Amino acid sequence: MDVLNKLRNTVSNTISNTVQNTAYGLSQLSSVLPGNPVTREFEATAHVASAGPGLLWKVYSGYKKSTKQEAAIFVFEKRMLERWSAKADRELVLETLKRGVTQLTKLRHPQVLTVQHPLEESRDSLAFATEPVFASLANVLGNHENIPQPTPANLRDYKLHDIEIRYGLLQLGEGLAFLHGDVKLLHRNLCPESIVINVHGAWKIFGFDFCALNQSSDSKQPSWSYLEYDPTLPPVVQPHLNYQAPECILASSNGPPSDIFALGMLIYVIHSSEHQTLYESHGDLGKCRRFLESLKGSNVSAKLLPVPETLRDTVKLMLSHSPELRLDAHQFIKIEYFTDIGVKTLNYLDKLFQWDNLQKSQFYKGLPQLLKQLPHRVVLHRVLPALYKELVNPPMIPFVLPSILQVMEVTEVEEFREHILPSLKPVLALEDPPQISLVLMQQVNLLLKLCPTDVIKTDIVPMLLRALESEWEQLQELCLSALPNIVTMIEGPVIKNAILPRMKKICLSPGKKTSSLGVRVSCLLCLAKMLPSFDRWLVFDQILPFLQEVPHSGEPAILMAIIGIYRMLLTHSKLGMSKEILATKVLPFLLPLCIEQNLSMPQYETLSSLVVDMINRVTSEHREALRQLDAVRRETQQFDQALSQATSPAFMQNTSLSDINLTPEKPSANANLKTVNIENGLTMEDKFRLIQQQEAHQRLQSQSILTPKAVSQPAKPQPKDLTATLLKNNLDELNLSMSRPSMSQPDYTAKNTAALSWNKNNNINQTQTQFLTSPTLSSQTMQTGRPMNWNSNGINAPMSWNADQSASMWNPVAPQNNVVYSQWEGQAKFATQPEIKPSLNFPGSMQPFMSPGSTQAANKPNSSTQDIMDLLS
Numbered sequence: 001m002d003v004l005n006k007l008r009n010t011v012s013n014t015i016s017n018t019v020q021n022t023a024y025g026l027s028q029l030s031s032v033l034p035g036n037p038v039t040r041e042f043e044a045t046a047h048v049a050s051a052g053p054g055l056l057w058k059v060y061s062g063y064k065k066s067t068k069q070e071a072a073i074f075v076f077e078k079r080m081l082e083r084w085s086a087k088a089d090r091e092l093v094l095e096t097l098k099r100g101v102t103q104l105t106k107l108r109h110p111q112v113l114t115v116q117h118p119l120e121e122s123r124d125s126l127a128f129a130t131e132p133v134f135a136s137l138a139n140v141l142g143n144h145e146n147i148p149q150p151t152p153a154n155l156r157d158y159k160l161h162d163i164e165i166r167y168g169l170l171q172l173g174e175g176l177a178f179l180h181g182d183v184k185l186l187h188r189n190l191c192p193e194s195i196v197i198n199v200h201g202a203w204k205i206f207g208f209d210f211c212a213l214n215q216s217s218d219s220k221q222p223s224w225s226y227l228e229y230d231p232t233l234p235p236v237v238q239p240h241l242n243y244q245a246p247e248c249i250l251a252s253s254n255g256p257p258s259d260i261f262a263l264g265m266l267i268y269v270i271h272s273s274e275h276q277t278l279y280e281s282h283g284d285l286g287k288c289r290r291f292l293e294s295l296k297g298s299n300v301s302a303k304l305l306p307v308p309e310t311l312r313d314t315v316k317l318m319l320s321h322s323p324e325l326r327l328d329a330h331q332f333i334k335i336e337y338f339t340d341i342g343v344k345t346l347n348y349l350d351k352l353f354q355w356d357n358l359q360k361s362q363f364y365k366g367l368p369q370l371l372k373q374l375p376h377r378v379v380l381h382r383v384l385p386a387l388y389k390e391l392v393n394p395p396m397i398p399f400v401l402p403s404i405l406q407v408m409e410v411t412e413v414e415e416f417r418e419h420i421l422p423s424l425k426p427v428l429a430l431e432d433p434p435q436i437s438l439v440l441m442q443q444v445n446l447l448l449k450l451c452p453t454d455v456i457k458t459d460i461v462p463m464l465l466r467a468l469e470s471e472w473e474q475l476q477e478l479c480l481s482a483l484p485n486i487v488t489m490i491e492g493p494v495i496k497n498a499i500l501p502r503m504k505k506i507c508l509s510p511g512k513k514t515s516s517l518g519v520r521v522s523c524l525l526c527l528a529k530m531l532p533s534f535d536r537w538l539v540f541d542q543i544l545p546f547l548q549e550v551p552h553s554g555e556p557a558i559l560m561a562i563i564g565i566y567r568m569l570l571t572h573s574k575l576g577m578s579k580e581i582l583a584t585k586v587l588p589f590l591l592p593l594c595i596e597q598n599l600s601m602p603q604y605e606t607l608s609s610l611v612v613d614m615i616n617r618v619t620s621e622h623r624e625a626l627r628q629l630d631a632v633r634r635e636t637q638q639f640d641q642a643l644s645q646a647t648s649p650a651f652m653q654n655t656s657l658s659d660i661n662l663t664p665e666k667p668s669a670n671a672n673l674k675t676v677n678i679e680n681g682l683t684m685e686d687k688f689r690l691i692q693q694q695e696a697h698q699r700l701q702s703q704s705i706l707t708p709k710a711v712s713q714p715a716k717p718q719p720k721d722l723t724a725t726l727l728k729n730n731l732d733e734l735n736l737s738m739s740r741p742s743m744s745q746p747d748y749t750a751k752n753t754a755a756l757s758w759n760k761n762n763n764i765n766q767t768q769t770q771f772l773t774s775p776t777l778s779s780q781t782m783q784t785g786r787p788m789n790w791n792s793n794g795i796n797a798p799m800s801w802n803a804d805q806s807a808s809m810w811n812p813v814a815p816q817n818n819v820v821y822s823q824w825e826g827q828a829k830f831a832t833q834p835e836i837k838p839s840l841n842f843p844g845s846m847q848p849f850m851s852p853g854s855t856q857a858a859n860k861p862n863s864s865t866q867d868i869m870d871l872l873s
Contacts (some may be wrong), residue, residue: 019312022285035123035125036125038117038129046061047147049136049155050131050146051136052074053100056097057076058074058146060073060076062270070132071116074101076125096236098128100209100211104208109175111172113178113198113204113206115173131198131818132199134199137197140160143193161378163340164201165270166340166342167342169338175335180256184222186255186259188210188238190205192266192790195205203349212225238279244261244262246292246321257328261328267307268304272307273306291323300319310336311335314327361399368403384407391426391621394481397433398435404424407515425455437467441467460486468502473519474520480519484529495538496542503527505648506519506548513640521558528564528565528568532567534575539601540581543565544586550562555598557600559603579617579618580616582618695820
């Protein structure tokens with residue numbers, strides 16, 4: 001019971017925790033969704049990052065409801081203003097955030113975060129939508145403030161690759177060049193919180209909350225106003241103090257070199273082990289002043305050891321105390337550090353929309369080799385998205401697909417289905433140009449490995465069917481090599497109605513459209529590989545007739561492919577051919593090939609071995625079938641003979657005592673010899689036996705005589721029932737005799753006596769019971785063998801006698817006027833003199849009643865079974 005209670009509590013706690021976590025997640029989204037106009041067009045799905053001053057902006061992944069286009073939703077919850085007690089501070093924070101988003105919305109550049117929906121304000125929040133965002137640079141460097149806890153898996157232990165840092169810094173330099181040169185705008189707060197990394201890995205400038213606009217007209221030298229740092233204000237409403245240039249703090253002036261100084265500090269932070277700046281002011285303006293003053297004449301190189309050597313001198317110039325010594329943005333993006341082949345590759349991909357198809361094709365041809373030098377994450381999230389843009393241009397798809405397929409080779413199944421498959425599915429349905437199908441078919445096994453089953457059925461199989469119908473033999477061969485790998489995924493009707501007809505067309509098409517020898521052989525080999533996956537009926541209905549229609553002209557390659565298929569059909573446990581098919585369809589086709597002269601000796605041996613195996617199979621199976629059939633015929637013949645004998649009228653009428661089981665029952669241990677005296681009556685045991693025998697006789701009479709149609713097997717007469725018939729007749733005579741008070745009938749004489757003996761031990765007792773009888777056998781009865789009847793006292797005693805065997809049936813050894821029954825293996829023998837009187841044997845086992853002198857009948861040997869059969873016949 002305690003265990004059950006613990007289990008119940010555990011389940012209850014788990015459910016409650018799940019409900020609480022779900023409710024928490026819903027409450028997070030509910031704080032975003034209601035009220036703000038942005039939520040009318042965009043749907044927020046998950047909180048993924050934070051950005052902006054103090055990381056106050058929560059970043060949600062989402063999509064636009066109307067177009068399902070991916071987006072990021074930036075949300076500032078006004079309840080976060082409660083951390084500042086002064087109302088002026090809260091209003092200042094709110095105004096600072098609004099100003100930054102407003103300025104961001106006005107800018108359009110590839111290295112500036114793109115706004116999809118302008119800022120909207122509600123009672124509870126500020127919100128706007130941008131291009132999809134992965135995280136801010138601050139989140140990537142380990143600052144997880146204002147993001148869900150525990151930290152999302154994609155941000156946990158995230159490490160930037162060198163190529164990502166190189167190209168990211170190049171993008172920031174290009175963004176600053178755009179701001180400084182084209183817009184004449186200063187960012188003034190370039191720091192990790194103001195840089196956003198989108199879902200493709202591109203670094204975008206964000207956080208224009210403290211930007212400075214040009215104050216002079218276009219014809220004059222640009223100038224920017226400067227706002228003094230105020231320690232009394234919240235830090236989130238002022239630029240990050242650790243990234244401020246010396247002239248900003250010491251001279252109260254700023255310009256483009258100020259942003260370059262911040263970029264140099266950012267480079268140091270990215271490469272440092274703890275991602276910390278050269279100094280930490282913690283909002284202390286005095287501490288910041290002392291550090292910046294120390295930069296005069298001091299050796300900064302010793303502090304820049306974490307920075308790569310190829311970039312160290314550049315960073316030293318960027319952190320120079322004097323603004324005139326710093327690089328400008330255009331000079332920065334041209335340094336040798338960015339001449340890396342990986343950086344150039346990524347840069348070319350971003351500029352592809354400016355090139356024509358010829359320039360693009362030249363670049364794409366060498367791209368697969370360049371991709372081997374890039375990290376997988378960069379290729380997956382940075383290179384492939386650029387290539388997907390070319391998939392809307394069919395002429396360029398054959399040049400782009402090799403790079404995509406190369407990335408697929410090192411991609412996990414989950415990554416493929418999430419990042420590659422959605423963009424690749426439309427390409428699978430394209431037919432023109434045919435080079436698209438050719439490139440895909442070269443990697444079809446890779447597609448089969450990565451694609452789910454439903455995509456294989458809906459996209460891959462139709463592509464294979466188109467390839468089978470193509471005029472390009474190379475495309476057909478690639479398709480034929482791929483079909484056996486997916487045959488188990490293809491439905492039966494598609495195989496029967498789509499694939500097999502196309503394969504037959506390849507092998508059977510006449511005239512100029514006849515496929516080459518290699519394609520036809522490949523088609524037959526493909527068929528052989530697919531056979532184990534076919535249903536047996538499909539093989540015999542479709543494949544076997546097709547094989548005999550293939551035109552071969554004695555070509556050994558085609559003949560050997562066909563022979564290989566027949567060998568597989570002969571030995572396969574599921575598709576094994578019967579002897580009828582072998583004898584009537586296969587061997588008539590193969591035997592003429594045995595005199596083909598184009599076959600080599602090894603090929604001919606293969607063919608002859610197959611033919612011999614088939615002939616042996618046919619002969620052995622048919623020999624066994626004939627043997628079984630002969631046995632069945634013999635059994636049927638015996639059955640018919642026995643059935644005809646059992647149903648003949650003569651058999652039913654002439655059933656003699658030979659069918660009666662006269663074997664005496666073995667007496668019990670305490671059984672005593674009993675002699676029944678007719679005058680004194682029957683014992684109770686004798687009466688019960690007689691009653692049972694009478695009931696058996698009645699059941700026998702109630703059964704109809706079986707006809708040949710109704711008999712399923714020979715009907716053998718039941719000895720017990722015939723015995724009951726005989727006993728009933730004797731019982732009738734006995735009852736009549738006992739009912740007479742005296743033997744006063746004139747036809748009965750005292751000399752007519754019969755010895756009645758009942759001995760279960762097969763010993764003859766001399767106790768005799770006299771009874772009256774005087775039947776005589778007529779000459780007609782002796783001649784015809786019909787049952788003898790004597791009716792002087794109304795008693796019938798039927799007997800079966802065959803006149804043909806009178807010599808063996810009549811033995812004149814008994815005393816005069818006595819009838820003797822002798823038991824010889826089921827044959828009833830009796831002896832007679834001119835006057836014969838019936839002797840009764842009842843009840844119990846039938847024992848022969850003989851006079852003392854009738855020893856010959858008792859000692860006669862038993863008749864054989866053949867004798868019995870002769871008698872019945």
